[in-house]
Amino acid sequence: MTDAAAADSGAREVPLSALEHYDYCQRQTALIHVEGVWSESAETVRGDLSHTAVDLPGIQRRRGLTVVRSLQVWSDTHGLRGVCDIVEFENGTATPVEYKVGRYLPGGPAELQLAGQALCLIEAGFAVPTGYVYSVAERRRHPVPITANLLDRVVRATEAVRELMANATLPAARNDSRCRKCSLREDCLPELTDGRRQSPSDLLTPRPLGQWRD
Template sequence: MTPTTDGDGTLAEIPLSALEHYAYCHRQTALIHVEGIWGDSAQTVRGDLSHRQVDLPGLTRRAGLTTIRSLPVGSAVYGLRGICDVVEFAGTTATPVEYKVGRYQPDGPADLQLAGQALCLLEAGFDVPLGYIYSVAERRRHPVTISPDLLHRVVQAAEAIRGLLASQHLPAARNDTRCRKCSLRDDCLPDVTDGRQTRPAADLFTPRPLGQWRD
C-alpha cells in the first residue's frame, strides 16, 4: 500500500475520528471520509449533546493538575490531526480522556481513537502511559493502557485509511449487527453491497418494509 501524500510530499492527514470509524467498519470510514456522507441518528444526536461541555475550549488548574478541554493535537510523523475532548496534565505526563455516549467496549474502536490522541501527545514530548474512555451511559471512566501494541495498531490503521483515500472503490459492507443502528445505513445499503454472490440479485426499485431488512 502506497501512503497518500499531499502535494509537498508530506503524509496526507488522517482525522483521529477516522481511526474509530475504521476499527468499526471500513465501508463506514470510506463513506464518511472519502464520499463525505454523514447522517444523524438518535445515537449521534445523543453523542453531540453529551459532548457539549467538553467541546467548549477551556482550561482549569487544581492541585497540580491542569485540565484542557477541546485541545487540538497532531502528529507530523504519522499524519494525524484532531481534537482531544479532555487532556489532563501533571508535570510531563498527559492523560487524554475521550467521551463516548454508549457503554464502553474493552479493546473496542474507541481505544484506537484514544491511542491516536496519545500518539500525538507523545510526539509533543509528553509521557502518556494511560488514557480514559468516559462512558456517558455508565457515568464512569474506563482506563486504557497506552501500550506499544496499541500504538502500533494506530499506525497500521492510519496507513490503511490512506489506502482507502487513494482507492477508487468502496469496501464491501459488513451487513451484520453493527449495521442495525448505523446512521449511514440508508446510504450504505448493506443488504446489497456486502459482496455476497449466493443470493439472487436484489430489486433496487421495489421499496421494502423496514422490518424486513436482514440484520
C-alpha cells in the same frame, strides 16, 4: 509508503476520528471521509449532546493539574490530526479522556481513537502511560493502558485509512449486527453492497418464466 514518508510528501492527513470509524467498519470510513456522507440518528444526537461541555475550549488548573478541553493535537510523523475531548497534564504526563455516549467496549474502536490521541501527545514530548474512555451511559471512566501494541495498531490503522482514502472503490459492507446501529444504513444499503448477494445490475436482468398452473 510509510506514514512518515506520506507526511513528508504532503499526503492527505488522517483524522483521529477515522481510526474509530475504520475499526468499526471500513465502508463507513469511506462513506464519511471520502464520500462526505453523514446522517443523523438518535445515537449521533445523543453523542453531540454529551460532548456539549467538553467541546467548549477551556483550561482549568488545580493543585498542579491542568485540564484542557477540546485540545487540538497532531502527528507530523504519521500524518494524524484531531481534537481531544479532555487532556489532563501533570508533571510531564498527559492523560487523554475520550467521551463516548454508549457503554464501554474493552478493546473496541474507541480505544484506537484514544491511542491515536496518545500518539500525538507522545510526539509532542509528553509521557502517556494511560488514557480513559468516559462512558456517558455508565457515567464512569474506563482506564486504557497505552501499550506499544496499541500504538502499533494505530500506526497500521493510519496507513490503512490513508490507502482507503486514496482508493476510488468503496469497500464491501459488513452487513452484520453493527449495521443495525449505524446512522448510515440507508446510505450504505448493506444488504446490496456486502458482496455476498447479487449486484444491483443483476436486479434488472429478466428472470426465466416459471411454470404456471391455471
